[in-house]
Amino acid sequence: MKCGSHCNTLYLCEVSGVNVTSQTQVVRGTVGKEALLSVSYSSSSLDKPVIKWQLKRDNEKPITVVQSIGTDIIGNLRPEYRNRILVFENGSLLLHNLQLSDEGAYEVEISITDDTFTGERYIGLTVDVPVSKPYIQMMASSVLEYSEHFNLHCSHDNGTKPVYGWLKGGKVLTNDTRLQLSHDQKVLTISRVVMSDDDIYACTVENLISSMKSMPVKLTVYRRSSLYIILSTGGIFLLITLVTVCLTCWRNINTKINIQCFAVDVVPKPTTLGRRSPMPLYVLNEDVSHSFIEEKQNQYRFC
Template sequence: PWPVVRGTLGGSALLSVRYSSSSSDRPVIKWQLKRYKPVTVVQSIGTDVIGNLRPEYWGRVHLFENGSLLLRYLRLSDEGAYEVEISITDDTFTGEKLVNLTVDVPVSKPLVQLEASSVLELTELVTLNCTHDSGSKPVYGWLKGGKPLINDSRLLLSHDQKVLTIARVLLSDDDVYSCTVENPISNMKSLPIRLNVYRRSSLYIILSTGGIFLLITLVTVCAFAVDIVPGRNYHNRKNPGGLYVLKESDFPEGEDDTPCNYIHTLDPQRPPHYPSTFSLPASSLDSYVHSGRRYPCTTVRSLPTSPHSPSPTPPSSSPSHLRSLTRKPRLPALSHTEELPVAQDKSNRMSSPKWL
């Protein structure tokens, strides 16, 4: 096999050769870089260079008496296979040789990147990534507990082995991990990183598997609870005082009007008082237009008494007290759309009210 010389970017590489001859003449040496079209690096008789060097080799090449070539200030473009030809005038034999030269950049110290250093067992995926800043032709490797790792059913390495993926983490994966990077001229190892694997508790497993079902159940129960809670009772609202409501209803023609019962709004503990029937003076009928509809008077419950209020006192039978509690009833609203017959008998007109 052809010899390989490994050089470093910016360094020097010696392409050495050996030959033997009985002639005292100086050899003719020619070095070429093998490409699609060969590139002549240098040509000389002995150590004397013949012709002009290519610009990219000025000040960078040096020939020795035995035909060896020294390349200085190596570039990445210098990499390749070099061929040397040595011939002597008195000898019919011409020697040839190939030397491979590689030019690389040293790798820097790698670093292991891990999203979370602590995980729970049975976690689906944990990824470790090996990174470095510089270096050509890197080759990656992984160590677990100081021992090399290889692909298996759970520990998966990427195609370039830069990424390590642990599928379905187990407690046995709790260990120290590190990565290595190397190329033909250097190798480096990262600092170890610890992966902590914790056991899942039974409660965690239950919550993780049935958490969604439990959440749906709680939402359903809360929804039913809101539906069965009674709303605010209208009767519990406080009114500023008593209220009389006029309800419209149609009664049979033959039904007589009944007097209205009134309760004093200022004293809800007093019993109801029934005033006598009243009539409207005949002279006041002309100023009113009665509706054909009848509006019976209804009473509305007054404010409920407080449970701590004192017991009601018996009503006084004094006529003066009754007169002070009696309020003048309001007349129902009269509609202006309908009028009474003109020939209505005055006897049917209501008499003026009489108060006690």
């Protein structure tokens, strides 16, 4: 408050201070690049301002980033800020080669000797690594209808603070009774597969500074009844084939056995055996041995 020496309660005194303004409340930064924390101030004084920037994080002691009179830096900078800091006449701060540790809330205080009140302003700074292209991993590219708990996994290699999402047929997926997303939305679970799940799927990943979409993948769903028809038809065909082969083999075996059964040389030899009227008897040739007969008998048993 600027008041003359004769100011009393009957007179109003002029209030003087620094007014700090900013066009933005949050700056999105990228690792390795630069970020401008832009502010401006107004004052009735023509003196150079004293500018102080601090980094504040929850449950941590504030860190003094830089102090300056105008653009002239006072004292020595902390090691992590050397050759990375630039202060402008309007009080703005430029940070080069951003690091993840630069993230936080920045407070600027601007004061001038003749002014009673110090101007303050907060600007938030986020620092991130851009996300890389995600990809989908799943147990198989095809699944049987009515299968349970079929999972699709979305992954990416680089990027900070990722947020995942899913698309089915080009439309955004949300949680429902069958299509369930994990807490971080990295995993899509189909609790019970139906034919309508036969579709094209893709996943997305994004953060505050970038977004990427995976290559689409096709999930094919086969009807369970169709598989049963195929299996049953195949089983019947196999059974018919086996029966046909067995019958053919059986005929061949019987034919061979029958041929062998009638291969014995049998000739009639007349003999009277002491009778007047000879009665022909069928006897085997004398060259048929006893062992041969036993062998044939064994074959007859098989027939």
